[in-house]
Amino acid sequence: MSLKLKFFIAFVVVLAALQLLPLKCDNPPYNKDEEIKVPKEVMTLFRRACYDCHSNETKWPWYSHVAPMSIFVVKHVHDGRAWLNFSVWEKYDEKKKKELKNKIFRSIAMAMPLEMYLKVHKEAVLSEDEKDIIRRWASNGTMQIEPLR
Numbered sequence: 224m225s226l227k228l229k230f231f232i233a234f235v236v237v238l239a240a241l242q243l244l245p246l247k248c249d250n251p252p253y254n255k256d257e258e259i260k261v262p263k264e265v266m267t268l269f270r271r272a273c274y275d276c277h278s279n280e281t282k283w284p285w286y287s288h289v290a291p292m293s294i295f296v297v298k299h300v301h302d303g304r305a306w307l308n309f310s311v312w313e314k315y316d317e318k319k320k321k322e323l324k325n326k327i328f329r330s331i332a333m334a335m336p337l338e339m340y341l342k343v344h345k346e347a348v349l350s351e352d353e354k355d356i357i358r359r360w361a362s363n364g365t366m367q368i369e370p371l372r
Contacts, residue, residue, distance in 0.1 A: 248283045248297060259312035265360045269309060272336050272347040276303030279310035284343075299337075328361040 258278075261269065275281050276299060287296040307323055315323065327335075331354050336347045349357070 247301075248281075248287055248293070250281055251279045253279045253310040257311050257313040259309040261360060264356055268349065268353050268357055272349050272353075274309065275344070275347075276300050276336075276340070277307045277309050279304070279308065299340075324361040324363075328358050331357050331361070 259266075259269070269277075270280075281300055283296075286292045307326070312320070331349070336344070336349070341348055
């Protein structure tokens with residue numbers, strides 16, 4: 224048996240074994256009263272560009288169930304929810320909400336949504352005007368980050 228064939232067989236076996244990893248492509252239940260309350264234009268943008276990673280309403284695409292992509296996608300969603308979860312926004316205290324709004328203001332300009340996500344989810348691309356709508360909401364209309372006290 225050639226070395227290339229052995230490598231290919233080993234690759235297929237590892238890939239098949241990865242499919243057995245128990246990953247949670249879940250959408251935990253939540254109380255709608257705890258979901259973020261924002262103006263409709265902001266909510267539309269959040270749902271389109273943020274909710275897959277930052278809520279309990281993730282739309283799990285087919286590739287999120289196939290390793291090795293499933294490992295990457297599930298980790299990103301769980302990390303995203305840990306960082307900010309719009310489904311439980313009302314559980315955050317006022318200091319945490321202010322902190323998160325500051326982070327949203329900063330990250331919407333540079334890092335969010337993630338470039339990798341946007342390559343597959345073109346509908347999540349935000350125009351500069353749409354980013355401004357989110358920044359205006361996050362800054363309570365000032366378009367400036369507030370210092371945390």
